[in-house]
Structures are given as structure tokens and as C-alpha cells.
Amino acid sequence: MSSAARETKKQVAEIGEKYKYGFVTDIEMERAPRGLTQDTVRYISAKKGEPQWMLDWRLGAFERWQQMKEPNWARVHYQKIDYQNAYYYAAPKNTPLKQSLDEVDPKLLETYKKLGIPLHEQMALAGVAVDAVFDSVSVATTFKAKLNEAGVIFCPISEAIRDHSDLVKKYLGTVVPVTDNFFATLNSAVFSDGTFVYVPKGVRCPMELSTYFRINASETGQFERTLIIADVGSYVSYLEGCTAPKRDENQLHAAVVELVALEGAEIKYSTVQNWYPGDENGLGGIYNFVTKRGDCRGDRSKISWTQVETGSAITWKYPSCILRGDDTVGEFYSIAIANNFQQADTGTKMIHLGKNTRSRIISKGISAGKANNTYRGLVSVHPKAANARNYTQCDSLLIGGKCGAHTVPYIEARNPTAKIEHEATTSKIAEDQLFYCLQRGIPQEEAVALIVNGFCKEVLQQLPMEFAVEAQKLVGISLEGSVG
């Protein structure tokens, strides 16, 4: 046994001891030792104070993961990841709070300003003590009270595993099975934390689950796990992420998001992702390997994904819908921007299983610099899915002559009544468009932002109002320096 493994074993034993006696708060260890073994999984589970069934679930995933191979079919290139040379768990660090905005990197502040983020949120994001200007605790409490009244459960998934274990047990892994794919299986074994949402029967969630999230969830961790359940006839809109640039020392991110919509329920899931993309020379940056899937389990349910992906060095992500119930609807609206050396391979899967199921895919890919942007999408109509409809529109915009756009649609129709439409265009920002804007007094970078926002309009319109404005600005900022 290696020394690292021995060390882990010892810690797990120690923690186990502590839990036995109910001492949970005094955590000395900052992080689990490097590497991934069964003991790492036990360590994480113990840290979270999880019940046995959860540990068993994780261990099962780990066993499976060891037999799996990293996929290589995506159009992305990166150095092989050494999974034994990474950390898999770090307790939230108590970084000392800054006393004022003066202590924050001016470059970061400038970006916040460009995005139009309110001052108190700037402070929260930059790690400034916010009590003076903004009582985040009381806001959080107000939100909590409102949600409680409606019966909505909205909490960290680690809390849900302890307090709502029946719900978690019933739904976890039912949309993205433990053995689904290499990264999802890895996540199942070592996920650190994430979000759990349950909206009861007939309840329309009284607020966008976003603002609260944005202020509070700065430490989401490397292996995030999200589970959202919309019970019969309910509605919820959830926004993940933030337009503000986010730095993270962990290079590999492998999140799993599962959505379950029961009969007549609707889930709207929006993402704005702006993680560190690496520098202009392609050094550094986050690898973002995400599995997101929604299950329209009940008849007449609807799941809608909207994403604005501007960050990360590598994005590998296909938010999908399983249209299981009859008359269900799946939607995917996407903007993916890749600049400099960024690589994005993203798209969706629409699996039509039920009758009269409908899906709509609108994808806008923008490539600049030396970046590569791939749309990869599957529309599959199963034999029983009579009268299935799909409309797909994939538009690519190229800025400059060194980037690439690729469209890879897969279409499988096994029912003769299926109607599937696919439209794809590739265009460049034309020199005459830029000149026209310049002649009217609009400077180059503003002109590029204007043209690109026009190109993305149909998707931006899908975002919750407050974020649409920020996302619009983000589009411009992501492409700064891409022309000229």
C-alpha cells in the first residue's frame, strides 16, 4: 500500500470515529490526499456524514469507473489527465474576507463594471465582507421563508441526502445512470456537493431560483451534483452560474445535472458559464466535462435548457431531454463562444419515446481566434413515438480566418410519422458589416458585440430578463480583441 493510501485510510478511520460520537464540526483536514482510491470515496462520504446507502452507491460507481475508458470521440484535444495526481475533496477554505473593494484586483472590478453587476453583488463575488452594505443573511432568510411557505425544498444536496433521503434515493441516478459515461460515473463516486430542488404537486415556484444562488453558492466545487424534481403540475425556473469570470484552481470539472419533470410539470434550466478559459496562448483554463439530462417522465411535461457558454478551455457538454411521456416538449437553446485557443464540443440529445413529442433546438456557435466550436446533436425518434416533431437550427459565425466551426448532427427516425427539420448556416462577420458600423461611429469592439448579439438574439431572449442583459454584455467581453 502506498503511503498516500495509508494516510487516507488513517484519516477515514479517524473521521469515522468522530462521527460515531457525533463530533462533526471540528475538521482539521483541509483536503483528501492526492489520488483516487476506494478510501478517497469513503473519506468524502464520511466527511459529508452520509448514510450507508449513499456510500454503497458511490463505491459501486467507483468500481465501475475503474473499468471504464475516457471517451475520445469529441472534437477536443488536451493532454491526458492523470487522475491519480489530482485532489478529489477539499473542505471550503476560510479565506479571510477583504475589508473593501480597494483590495480587489482592479481588472476583475473592471469586468464586473462592464457586466453591470450591482455593487453589493460585486463585493460578494470578490470576497469582500458584505455585511456593511448588504445583509445577505437576511435576504437568504426571506427567500427561504417564501420557499418554505410554498413547500419547495431548495438546499445543498449533501443536506438533502441526510434530510430528504427518500426523495434522493427515489430519483438520484434515474436520469443519468451511475454507469452512463466515464465522467458521470467519476462524478457519482466523488461528487462533493451541489443542489437539490423539489417542487411539490401543483406548485409554481414563487421565484427564479437564481439570485439567491448567485450570492450564496460561490464554492460549488469541482464535482457538482444537481438534482431537480418537479412534481405533477409544478413549475420551476433555475439559473446556474454567473456572468462574472470565475477562477478555480481545479482544472477538471465533471458535473452531473439530473432533471425530472412529472406529469404536466415544467422545468426551465438556464446556465451562464464563464470559467477561466486559459490565456491568449492557450495556457491553463478549466476542462469542463458535464453530463446534463432531463427526463420528461410524465405526460405533457416540458423541459427547456438554455445555455450561454463563454468560458473554460474545453467544454464537453450535451444537455439532453428524454421525451418519455406523451405530448412532452424538449427545448435546447445554446450560445457557445470560443475565442483564442478554446475548444467547445457541445449540443444536445432529444430522445423521442412518447407520442406527439416535440423538440426544438436552436444553437448559435461563435468562433474567433484559433478556437474550434463543434455542434454535436442527436435527434432520435423511437418506434412508438408516433407524430414526433423536431426542428433544429444550427448557426455558426466565424470571426477571423484561423478558427473553425463544425456541425455534426445525428438523426435517427424509427417511426414513419416523424417530422424532422434541420437547418444549418455558417457565416462570417463581413468586413462590410464592420465598416458600416464604424462609419456610423460605432467603435470596432462595440460593433462586433452588436453584430454577435444580433446573431444570438433568439437564444438571449430565452434567458430570465435580469440575466439577458448581463449575458449580452458578456458576449461582447468574451470577444474583445478578436478582430483587428
Next chain:
Amino acid sequence: MLEIKDLHVAVGGKEILKGLTLAIAAGQVHAIMGPNGSGKSTLSYVLAGRAGYEITQGSIRYNGEDLNALAPEERAAKGVFLAMQYPVEIPGVTTLNFLKTALNAQRRARGESDLDAMSVLKLVRKKAAALKISEDMLKRALNVGFSGGEKKRLEILQMAMFVPKLAILDETDSGLDIDALKLVAEGVNALRAPDRAMVVITHYQRLLNFIVPDRIHVLAHGKIVAEGGKELAHELEAKGYEHLVGKAA
């Protein structure tokens, strides 16, 4: 206001303007006529500062300033406006949004504050009515699906909004029927002012019946080959460009 001396311009290494000299005073309207390929559009682009139009010799002075030292958007903010022969389409950007963005960019460059959406809308409505530009047109994406006449009217609307000092109209008459032509000419005439100079570039004499110039210059093979008052247009209409062009070759 505008002083062009011995201007030589190359596009892609090929010399198009070959020693053009021209002076226009404030308050005047000058017409530049000439056959296809004579360098009319090149002149308009080089005045606006389009990339790829390289001045190899000579100078352009605008209100005493070296125009070539200014970026295209700086020229716009200082009052240079080019109504284009082929206005471009920008999908997804509403006409109103474009007008607001452009107006405020120019204002910012001059150190003025932004106008809010309501003030811009008021201004646009005031100017749009005279050009028969509908509210619906302003809500559509810029020039997307516009008819030839609509595109040209929108160029004149922008000219009216930005109140330039030097307005260049490049073949504004091309593709217009007689009613649209009158409408556009009325718009242009309304903007004639003692502190404004205009350059009207056209292939045909027809437009000059409606916008009567103070001077006419005939451009051929990259040079001015003839100059005169408004009567020169009628002479050209009768005799064609042939006899003048022959002289320059």
C-alpha cells in the same frame, strides 16, 4: 471644409485614384459624376476611411485636419457621413437599436452624455415621418428584407439624425423609382445648411434635377477631367461621357 490635393489611392496594389484635386466649401453641394469604374466609390470610401484603401500620395484635409490620421469612427463623430450605395444587413439587430447605438457612440466620442431610449425614439419618430419610414420598419432588423427604396430612405434618416458636417451620398439614386427618388431628394435638400457641405456621387444626371448642385466634377480614370456649374450635367446627358473620358486616357 474639404480640401483634397493630388490624391492617389491604391486598392490591393492597383492605383484607382491618380491625382485627384478637389475643394468644397461649407454650405455647398458638389456633384461628382463619371462612368462606371472611374473611381467614384473609391473616393467615397477613402473619405470615410475604409480599410484596404491606401493613400499612396497627396492629402485630404477636413476643417484643416489631416483626415487620414483619423479612424473611421472618429471621422463619424467629427461629422463625416457616408450614405452607402449598398447599405448592409445586420440580422437580429433592430433598426432602432442600431440608430441608438450609433448616435450614442458618436455623442460619447464628443464627450456628450448618452441619450436614453425614450429621447432617441422621440428624435427618430420626428425625422422618420418626413421620410415615410414606418414604426414597423424601425422594429425590423437593420436593412434585413428592406426594399431598395427603404434602404436608401433609412440612410437619409441616419443623415438627418446625426447632422453631419460633411455628407457624402454614394449613388443614392441607384435602384430608386421616381417617387422614392423625390422623397430622398427632399430629405437631402432639407439638410442643406450654411455650415454643411455635401458631395453627391452619381452616374446619372436624373438625380441632379432634384438635388441641384453648386458645382459638378467629372471623374474619369481616377482624375477630375471636367468641372462646371449645374449646366454641365445637361451637356453630359446629351453627349455622354465618351468625349470627356477620351481626353483623359
